[in-house]
Amino acid sequence: xxxxxxxxxxxxxxxxxxxxxxxxxxxxxxxxxxxxxxxxxxxxxxxxxxxxxxxxxxxxxxxxxxxxxxxxxxxxxxxxxxxxxxxxxxxxxxxxxxxxxxxxxxxxxxxxxxxxxxxxxxxxxxxxxxxxxxxxxxxxxxxx
Amino acid sequence: xxxxxxxxxxxxxxxxxxxxxxxxxxxxxxxxxxxxxxxxxxxxxxxxxxxxxxxxxxxxxxxxxxxxxxxxxxxxxxxxxxxxxxxxxxxxxxxxxxxxxxxxxxxxxxxxxxxxxxxxxxxxxxxxxxxxxxxxxx
Numbered sequence: 001x002x003x004x005x006x007x008x009x010x011x012x013x014x015x016x017x018x019x020x021x022x023x024x025x026x027x028x029x030x031x032x033x034x035x036x037x038x039x040x041x042x043x044x045x046x047x048x049x050x051x052x053x054x055x056x057x058x059x060x061x062x063x064x065x066x067x068x069x070x071x072x073x074x075x076x077x078x079x080x081x082x083x084x085x086x087x088x089x090x091x092x093x094x095x096x097x098x099x100x101x102x103x104x105x106x107x108x109x110x111x112x113x114x115x116x117x118x119x120x121x122x123x124x125x126x127x128x129x130x131x132x133x134x135x136x137x138x139x140x141x142x143x144x
Numbered sequence: 145x146x147x148x149x150x151x152x153x154x155x156x157x158x159x160x161x162x163x164x165x166x167x168x169x170x171x172x173x174x175x176x177x178x179x180x181x182x183x184x185x186x187x188x189x190x191x192x193x194x195x196x197x198x199x200x201x202x203x204x205x206x207x208x209x210x211x212x213x214x215x216x217x218x219x220x221x222x223x224x225x226x227x228x229x230x231x232x233x234x235x236x237x238x239x240x241x242x243x244x245x246x247x248x249x250x251x252x253x254x255x256x257x258x259x260x261x262x263x264x265x266x267x268x269x270x271x272x273x274x275x276x277x278x279x280x281x282x
Contacts, residue, residue, distance in 0.1 A: 081161045084157055088153045092154055139267065
Protein backbone atom coordinates (compact mmCIF):
# COMPACT_ATOMS: atom_id res chain seq x y z
CA UNK A 1 0.00 0.00 0.00
CA UNK A 2 2.80 2.37 1.00
CA UNK A 3 4.67 1.50 -2.24
CA UNK A 4 1.57 2.20 -4.29
CA UNK A 5 1.12 5.61 -2.67
CA UNK A 6 4.84 6.35 -3.07
CA UNK A 7 4.74 5.38 -6.76
CA UNK A 8 1.69 7.58 -7.33
CA UNK A 9 3.43 10.59 -5.76
CA UNK A 10 6.63 9.86 -7.73
CA UNK A 11 4.64 9.66 -10.97
CA UNK A 12 2.86 12.89 -10.04
CA UNK A 13 6.18 14.66 -9.46
CA UNK A 14 7.65 13.34 -12.75
CA UNK A 15 4.55 14.44 -14.69
CA UNK A 16 4.68 17.78 -12.88
CA UNK A 17 8.33 18.36 -13.85
CA UNK A 18 7.66 17.34 -17.48
CA UNK A 19 4.61 19.59 -17.55
CA UNK A 20 6.66 22.44 -16.09
CA UNK A 21 9.41 21.91 -18.69
CA UNK A 22 7.07 21.82 -21.68
CA UNK A 23 4.67 24.49 -20.45
CA UNK A 24 7.53 26.84 -19.58
CA UNK A 25 8.18 27.19 -23.32
CA UNK A 26 4.86 29.00 -23.79
CA UNK A 27 6.15 32.40 -22.64
CA UNK A 28 9.40 32.61 -24.67
CA UNK A 29 7.94 30.96 -27.80
CA UNK A 30 4.77 33.01 -27.42
CA UNK A 31 6.73 36.24 -27.13
CA UNK A 32 8.71 35.27 -30.26
CA UNK A 33 5.52 34.38 -32.14
CA UNK A 34 3.92 37.71 -31.23
CA UNK A 35 6.69 39.51 -33.13
CA UNK A 36 5.16 38.67 -36.52
CA UNK A 37 1.80 37.06 -35.71
CA UNK A 38 -1.48 38.16 -34.19
CA UNK A 39 -2.50 36.58 -30.83
CA UNK A 40 -5.90 35.51 -32.24
CA UNK A 41 -4.24 33.61 -35.11
CA UNK A 42 -1.57 32.04 -32.89
CA UNK A 43 -4.14 30.78 -30.39
CA UNK A 44 -6.75 29.53 -32.88
CA UNK A 45 -4.21 27.63 -34.99
CA UNK A 46 -2.42 26.36 -31.91
CA UNK A 47 -5.64 24.86 -30.54
CA UNK A 48 -6.62 23.39 -33.93
CA UNK A 49 -3.21 21.63 -34.07
CA UNK A 50 -3.66 20.46 -30.48
CA UNK A 51 -7.17 19.08 -31.24
CA UNK A 52 -5.85 17.11 -34.26
CA UNK A 53 -2.97 15.69 -32.21
CA UNK A 54 -5.27 14.85 -29.29
CA UNK A 55 -7.72 13.04 -31.59
CA UNK A 56 -4.78 11.04 -32.99
CA UNK A 57 -3.54 10.15 -29.50
CA UNK A 58 -7.07 9.27 -28.39
CA UNK A 59 -7.47 7.01 -31.43
CA UNK A 60 -4.10 5.28 -30.85
CA UNK A 61 -4.71 4.86 -27.11
CA UNK A 62 -8.33 3.83 -27.82
CA UNK A 63 -9.38 6.26 -25.11
CA UNK A 64 -13.02 7.19 -24.63
CA UNK A 65 -13.42 10.80 -25.70
CA UNK A 66 -17.22 10.94 -25.95
CA UNK A 67 -18.61 12.71 -22.94
CA UNK A 68 -21.60 11.81 -20.84
CA UNK A 69 -24.33 14.45 -20.47
CA UNK A 70 -23.47 15.23 -16.86
CA UNK A 71 -19.89 16.15 -17.85
CA UNK A 72 -20.83 18.71 -20.49
CA UNK A 73 -21.76 21.62 -18.19
CA UNK A 74 -18.73 21.34 -15.85
CA UNK A 75 -16.40 20.97 -18.84
CA UNK A 76 -17.97 23.97 -20.56
CA UNK A 77 -17.36 26.02 -17.39
CA UNK A 78 -13.76 24.73 -17.25
CA UNK A 79 -13.28 25.50 -20.95
CA UNK A 80 -14.63 29.03 -20.48
CA UNK A 81 -12.31 29.69 -17.51
CA UNK A 82 -9.44 28.32 -19.61
CA UNK A 83 -10.36 30.58 -22.54
CA UNK A 84 -10.55 33.73 -20.40
CA UNK A 85 -7.29 32.76 -18.73
CA UNK A 86 -5.61 32.26 -22.14
CA UNK A 87 -7.07 35.51 -23.49
CA UNK A 88 -5.85 37.66 -20.57
CA UNK A 89 -2.51 35.76 -20.55
CA UNK A 90 -1.76 36.67 -24.18
CA UNK A 91 -2.98 40.24 -23.90
CA UNK A 92 -0.70 40.72 -20.88
CA UNK A 93 2.21 39.01 -22.64
CA UNK A 94 1.80 41.44 -25.55
CA UNK A 95 2.05 44.45 -23.23
CA UNK A 96 4.62 43.50 -20.59
CA UNK A 97 8.29 42.61 -20.57
CA UNK A 98 9.06 38.96 -19.84
CA UNK A 99 10.33 39.37 -16.25
CA UNK A 100 7.37 41.50 -15.11
CA UNK A 101 4.92 39.13 -16.77
CA UNK A 102 6.50 36.00 -15.30
CA UNK A 103 6.67 37.45 -11.79
CA UNK A 104 2.96 38.33 -11.78
CA UNK A 105 1.61 35.27 -13.55
CA UNK A 106 3.53 32.68 -11.54
CA UNK A 107 1.93 33.82 -8.31
CA UNK A 108 -1.01 31.58 -9.14
CA UNK A 109 0.01 28.89 -6.57
CA UNK A 110 -0.39 31.66 -3.98
CA UNK A 111 -3.92 32.29 -5.28
CA UNK A 112 -4.61 28.54 -5.02
CA UNK A 113 -3.54 28.80 -1.37
CA UNK A 114 -5.80 31.83 -0.94
CA UNK A 115 -8.75 29.87 -2.39
CA UNK A 116 -7.97 27.06 0.08
CA UNK A 117 -7.92 29.54 2.96
CA UNK A 118 -11.30 30.94 1.85
CA UNK A 119 -12.73 27.41 1.70
CA UNK A 120 -11.33 26.58 5.13
CA UNK A 121 -8.98 23.90 3.84
CA UNK A 122 -5.89 25.38 5.49
CA UNK A 123 -5.25 25.07 9.23
CA UNK A 124 -2.22 27.35 9.55
CA UNK A 125 -3.89 30.51 8.30
CA UNK A 126 -1.39 33.08 9.67
CA UNK A 127 1.61 31.21 8.24
CA UNK A 128 -0.21 30.90 4.92
CA UNK A 129 -1.01 34.62 4.85
CA UNK A 130 2.64 35.39 5.69
CA UNK A 131 3.78 33.22 2.76
CA UNK A 132 1.35 35.01 0.43
CA UNK A 133 2.62 38.37 1.71
CA UNK A 134 6.26 37.39 1.08
CA UNK A 135 5.33 36.31 -2.47
CA UNK A 136 3.66 39.61 -3.25
CA UNK A 137 6.54 41.62 -1.78
CA UNK A 138 8.63 39.68 -4.33
CA UNK A 139 6.25 40.74 -7.10
CA UNK A 140 6.48 44.40 -6.05
CA UNK A 141 10.32 44.18 -6.04
CA UNK A 142 10.40 42.80 -9.58
CA UNK A 143 8.13 45.62 -10.78
CA UNK A 144 10.08 48.52 -9.17
CA UNK B 145 -0.83 49.39 -16.07
CA UNK B 146 -3.42 47.40 -18.02
CA UNK B 147 -0.78 44.76 -18.75
CA UNK B 148 -0.14 44.24 -15.01
CA UNK B 149 -3.87 43.96 -14.26
CA UNK B 150 -4.35 41.48 -17.12
CA UNK B 151 -1.43 39.35 -15.88
CA UNK B 152 -2.94 39.38 -12.38
CA UNK B 153 -6.39 38.39 -13.70
CA UNK B 154 -4.77 35.62 -15.73
CA UNK B 155 -2.97 34.37 -12.61
CA UNK B 156 -6.21 34.33 -10.57
CA UNK B 157 -8.10 32.55 -13.38
CA UNK B 158 -5.29 30.01 -13.61
CA UNK B 159 -5.65 29.30 -9.87
CA UNK B 160 -9.43 28.85 -10.25
CA UNK B 161 -8.83 26.61 -13.29
CA UNK B 162 -6.38 24.45 -11.29
CA UNK B 163 -8.75 24.01 -8.37
CA UNK B 164 -11.82 23.38 -10.56
CA UNK B 165 -10.01 21.02 -12.94
CA UNK B 166 -9.00 18.87 -9.99
CA UNK B 167 -12.65 18.26 -9.11
CA UNK B 168 -13.53 16.87 -12.56
CA UNK B 169 -12.80 13.18 -12.82
CA UNK B 170 -12.75 12.90 -16.61
CA UNK B 171 -10.06 11.46 -18.88
CA UNK B 172 -7.22 13.89 -19.61
CA UNK B 173 -7.68 13.69 -23.40
CA UNK B 174 -11.44 14.29 -23.22
CA UNK B 175 -10.90 17.22 -20.85
CA UNK B 176 -8.24 18.86 -23.04
CA UNK B 177 -10.14 18.21 -26.25
CA UNK B 178 -13.33 19.74 -24.91
CA UNK B 179 -11.62 22.84 -23.52
CA UNK B 180 -9.76 23.47 -26.80
CA UNK B 181 -13.00 23.01 -28.79
CA UNK B 182 -14.73 25.55 -26.54
CA UNK B 183 -11.74 27.92 -26.64
CA UNK B 184 -11.56 28.40 -30.43
CA UNK B 185 -15.00 30.02 -31.03
CA UNK B 186 -14.83 31.94 -27.75
CA UNK B 187 -11.42 33.37 -28.63
CA UNK B 188 -12.63 34.33 -32.11
CA UNK B 189 -15.47 36.27 -30.43
CA UNK B 190 -13.12 37.86 -27.87
CA UNK B 191 -10.65 38.93 -30.55
CA UNK B 192 -13.46 40.21 -32.84
CA UNK B 193 -12.81 37.64 -35.56
CA UNK B 194 -9.76 36.34 -37.38
CA UNK B 195 -8.03 37.76 -40.42
CA UNK B 196 -7.97 34.82 -42.86
CA UNK B 197 -5.57 36.67 -45.20
CA UNK B 198 -3.00 36.75 -42.41
CA UNK B 199 -3.20 32.96 -42.04
CA UNK B 200 -2.44 32.49 -45.74
CA UNK B 201 0.63 34.71 -45.50
CA UNK B 202 2.20 33.03 -42.44
CA UNK B 203 5.86 32.18 -43.07
CA UNK B 204 7.35 28.72 -42.48
CA UNK B 205 9.09 30.11 -39.41
CA UNK B 206 5.69 31.33 -38.15
CA UNK B 207 4.14 27.90 -38.69
CA UNK B 208 7.00 26.26 -36.78
CA UNK B 209 6.33 28.54 -33.80
CA UNK B 210 2.58 27.80 -33.96
CA UNK B 211 3.25 24.06 -34.26
CA UNK B 212 5.59 24.19 -31.26
CA UNK B 213 2.93 26.00 -29.24
CA UNK B 214 0.22 23.57 -30.40
CA UNK B 215 2.14 20.37 -29.87
CA UNK B 216 4.73 20.75 -27.12
CA UNK B 217 3.05 23.43 -25.04
CA UNK B 218 -0.64 22.51 -25.40
CA UNK B 219 -0.21 18.76 -25.30
CA UNK B 220 2.94 18.47 -23.26
CA UNK B 221 2.11 21.18 -20.79
CA UNK B 222 -1.58 20.62 -20.22
CA UNK B 223 -1.33 16.86 -20.78
CA UNK B 224 1.42 16.31 -18.21
CA UNK B 225 -0.16 18.87 -15.92
CA UNK B 226 -3.49 17.04 -15.92
CA UNK B 227 -1.73 13.69 -15.50
CA UNK B 228 0.10 15.22 -12.55
CA UNK B 229 -3.20 16.27 -10.99
CA UNK B 230 -4.35 12.65 -11.24
CA UNK B 231 -1.45 11.69 -8.99
CA UNK B 232 -0.93 14.80 -6.90
CA UNK B 233 -3.21 17.56 -5.67
CA UNK B 234 -3.54 20.83 -7.60
CA UNK B 235 -1.74 22.70 -4.86
CA UNK B 236 1.28 20.38 -4.95
CA UNK B 237 1.16 20.65 -8.72
CA UNK B 238 1.11 24.41 -8.36
CA UNK B 239 4.21 24.13 -6.19
CA UNK B 240 5.92 22.08 -8.88
CA UNK B 241 4.99 24.89 -11.22
CA UNK B 242 7.52 27.17 -9.55
CA UNK B 243 9.97 25.13 -11.63
CA UNK B 244 8.02 26.23 -14.67
CA UNK B 245 8.60 29.87 -13.78
CA UNK B 246 12.32 29.27 -13.32
CA UNK B 247 12.61 27.31 -16.61
CA UNK B 248 10.61 30.01 -18.37
CA UNK B 249 12.79 32.79 -16.98
CA UNK B 250 16.03 30.97 -17.88
CA UNK B 251 14.84 30.16 -21.43
CA UNK B 252 13.64 33.76 -21.87
CA UNK B 253 16.96 35.15 -20.66
CA UNK B 254 18.80 32.92 -23.16
CA UNK B 255 16.43 33.69 -26.05
CA UNK B 256 16.04 37.41 -25.51
CA UNK B 257 19.39 38.05 -23.82
CA UNK B 258 17.29 40.09 -21.38
CA UNK B 259 18.96 39.84 -17.99
CA UNK B 260 16.85 40.96 -15.04
CA UNK B 261 18.48 43.43 -12.62
CA UNK B 262 19.50 42.50 -9.06
CA UNK B 263 16.27 43.73 -7.40
CA UNK B 264 14.20 41.79 -9.94
CA UNK B 265 16.21 38.63 -9.19
CA UNK B 266 15.69 39.13 -5.42
CA UNK B 267 11.96 39.69 -6.03
CA UNK B 268 11.73 36.60 -8.18
CA UNK B 269 13.58 34.55 -5.54
CA UNK B 270 11.08 35.77 -2.89
CA UNK B 271 8.16 34.65 -5.08
CA UNK B 272 9.74 31.23 -5.63
CA UNK B 273 10.59 30.92 -1.93
CA UNK B 274 7.01 31.69 -0.90
CA UNK B 275 5.60 29.24 -3.45
CA UNK B 276 8.00 26.55 -2.31
CA UNK B 277 7.14 27.24 1.36
CA UNK B 278 3.51 26.23 0.69
CA UNK B 279 4.64 22.59 0.73
CA UNK B 280 5.66 22.93 4.39
CA UNK B 281 2.33 24.20 5.65
CA UNK B 282 0.12 21.67 3.87
